[in-house]
Amino acid sequence: MQPYDGPLLAATDLARSFGPHRVLRGVSLTVAAGETLLVAGPNGAGKTTLLRILAGLMRPAAGEVRVRGRRLAHGDPDARRPIGLVSHQSLLYDDLTLAENLAFAARLYGIARPAEAARRALAAAGLADRAGATPRQLSRGLLQRAAIARALLHEPGVLLLDEPFTGLDARASAAFRDLLRARAGEGRALVIVTHQLAEAWELASRVAVLAGGRFALERPRAGELAAFLPRYAEACAG
Amino acid sequence: MVFAALVLVIVNFARDPTALPALALAPSALWITFAFGAVVALNRAFAVEREHGALDGLLLAPVPREALYLGKLLANLAFVGIVEAVALPLFVVFFDVPLGHALGGLLAVTALATTGFVAVGTIFSAMAVRTRFAELLLPVLLLPFMVPPLIAAAGLTARLLEGRPWSELHGMLRLLILYDIVFVTLSTLLFPAVMDE
Numbered sequence: 372m373q374p375y376d377g378p379l380l381a382a383t384d385l386a387r388s389f390g391p392h393r394v395l396r397g398v399s400l401t402v403a404a405g406e407t408l409l410v411a412g413p414n415g416a417g418k419t420t421l422l423r424i425l426a427g428l429m430r431p432a433a434g435e436v437r438v439r440g441r442r443l444a445h446g447d448p449d450a451r452r453p454i455g456l457v458s459h460q461s462l463l464y465d466d467l468t469l470a471e472n473l474a475f476a477a478r479l480y481g482i483a484r485p486a487e488a489a490r491r492a493l494a495a496a497g498l499a500d501r502a503g504a505t506p507r508q509l510s511r512g513l514l515q516r517a518a519i520a521r522a523l524l525h526e527p528g529v530l531l532l533d534e535p536f537t538g539l540d541a542r543a544s545a546a547f548r549d550l551l552r553a554r555a556g557e558g559r560a561l562v563i564v565t566h567q568l569a570e571a572w573e574l575a576s577r578v579a580v581l582a583g584g585r586f587a588l589e590r591p592r593a594g595e596l597a598a599f600l601p602r603y604a605e606a607c608a609g
Numbered sequence: 610m611v612f613a614a615l616v617l618v619i620v621n622f623a624r625d626p627t628a629l630p631a632l633a634l635a636p637s638a639l640w641i642t643f644a645f646g647a648v649v650a651l652n653r654a655f656a657v658e659r660e661h662g663a664l665d666g667l668l669l670a671p672v673p674r675e676a677l678y679l680g681k682l683l684a685n686l687a688f689v690g691i692v693e694a695v696a697l698p699l700f701v702v703f704f705d706v707p708l709g710h711a712l713g714g715l716l717a718v719t720a721l722a723t724t725g726f727v728a729v730g731t732i733f734s735a736m737a738v739r740t741r742f743a744e745l746l747l748p749v750l751l752l753p754f755m756v757p758p759l760i761a762a763a764g765l766t767a768r769l770l771e772g773r774p775w776s777e778l779h780g781m782l783r784l785l786i787l788y789d790i791v792f793v794t795l796s797t798l799l800f801p802a803v804m805d806e
Contacts, residue, residue, distance in 0.1 A: 428665055430805040445674060445801040452671040460662030462669070479670035506661055514661075521666070 375439045378403045379453070379560035380425065380529045385434035386584075387420055394420045395431070396584035402529070402560040407551070409575035409592070410564045413607045416581045418564040419459070422533050425562065426456045438529055452480070455527030457535045461518035463506045469493055469517050470502040473524055480525040488524060496520035497546070511538035519547065523554075530554060532563045536570040544570060568603070572596040580606040613646040613696040621703040635704040636766035640722075640759050642700070646692040647723065647755075651730035652747050654685050655738035664738070668804055678800035682731045682793070689727055693719060711769040714778075718769065721785040722762035725792055729754045732796040736803050754792075761785050 378401040387395040394417040402408045412418050423429040425436055427443040427450075436443045441450035456462070463472045473489030482488045493502050496516045506514055515538040522530065530551070536544050551574055555561055563571045572592070579589040580603055587606035592599075620638040624631070658664035667677055697719075701708050708715065733750040737743040761781040768777050 426669060428668055448671045448673050450671075451669060454669060456665070456669055458662060458665065460665065462663055462666030463661050464657060464663045465660040466657060476666065476670075479667070479672055481671075 375404075377440050379439055380562065381437045381440075382425060383434050383437075385421065385424055385431045385436070387417070387424060387429070387432050393584055395424075397434070398581070398584070398586060399434075400562075400579065400586070400589075402562060404528075404558040404560060405555055406576045407555050407561040407563060407574050409568070409571050409578045410562060410581055411566070411568055411578065411603060412581035416607075417584055418581055419533055421581065422456075422458070422531050422562065422564050426454055426458075426531050427451050428456075452525070453528035455522040455525065455530045457515075457518055457522045457530075457532045459533055459537075461506055461514050462521055463514075463517060465506050468503050468505055469498060469509075469520075472506070472517075473521055476521050476524055482525060492520040492524045493517075495523070495550075497543075512540055512543060515539055516543060516547075519550075523550075528559050530559055530561045532561065532565075534565050534567070535563065536565065536567050548574060568596055568600075572599075582607050612649050613642045613692055614699055616642045616645060617696065617699050617703050631704045631706065632770055635700070635706050635770060636763045638704065639696075639700050639766060640763045642696050643689075643693055643719070643723070643762075644726070644755055644759055646696060647689045647726060647730065648748050648751060650689050650692055651685060651727065651734050651751070652744050654681065654731060654734040659738055674801035674804055675797050677804075678731065678735075678797050681735070682728055682796075685727050685731050685734075686724065689723055693723065706770060708770075710772060714769045715766060718762050718765045718782070718785070721782070721789060722758040725758040725785060725788040726751070726755045728789065728793045728796050732800055732803060735800065758785055758788050761788075 380402040382398065382400050385395050385398045386393070398421060400408065410418055410421065420429065424431050427436065438450055438453055441447060443450050467475065470486070470489050470493065473492050474485040477485030477488040490499070490502065493499050496519055498513065498516055498520060501509065501513065506517065509517060519535065535547065539547060548570070551561060555574070563574065565571050575592045577589065578592050578599065579586045581587070588602065617638060620634065620641070624634055655664065658667065668674070700706065730747070730751050733747055737746040737750065740746055761784045765778055765781050
């Protein structure tokens, strides 16, 4: 991939409604290489909607998203290539084994030797011994690890993570945090949407609070989480 | 396939052979079987993508959404084609239809008509899969669009089985070809918009 100097992810004035309910009212953000933006907010604040728009899965009513400077649009499927998404769902086929699922995903991204890439990704996620299992045979935590393996398979430059620590036990959470820290260290841009602030706090370089369809607060992360919580509560209350 | 066989059995045994010759009923029976077999198959077209959000996985990939539609169309054509390939010999057996002279023409008509309604069915299936009542919604959306190719295909089948001349066929064949061109093109172009939430 060509080097790129600008922000890896930039969104401008994103707006989106569901019927009469305005979920996003002009959200803008930029995430540079090596940065991790932590987006927090109350239930229904629009965090998942924001992440789906950033991933190109949902069209904003207004505003635009640029990934490595390229606008996300139907006509430019390659603009989606640098995006990796860990969502509420694993994005896996229930009838395929994990190895088959990841090999299929590798083919979608044009990765050479997809079966080998799938094996590597599963081994990195600690799922080498589950390669022959189907998603329905996995526990919630193992399925989340498989989803993470799928998201990281093509070495995305922009990682979007929606409640990524859900279902992971303490050891898997710690390992995943280390992995995300390493990815940010390699110059990738990360956006983490979570309620579990404690899990993601140390990873974040910036923190934003989404409330009332806007960023009620956005600032660099500094200090302890405990000191931030009163500000967080205040921002959520509007 | 079981459904297709069931339709043929019921229609055949419900017919009074002294009142209605097999050839009079055969085209309708064949296309009722193909049409409902296709609706059942198309109802499952995106079902595998619904679990665990696999559809999002496809939409995230750096693949043109038009290509995703065409891939899904080909898969659905293959699936419906298998159903038809099983139903056709059963149709010959139950209705005792002399197919020899009409087989080539019947296969061409089947391919053209199936392409048309599967093209429309694939995009409607993509629309319906995100709704709560997908399996009810698809037939409601699709059946009106299936009427033109089904009328043409049933009419052509009747004429082919009766050994009518080419001059009586080409009008309806043109309709099927035009339907395919219009709906495959429209569906391919509309699919990216349909996939946007």
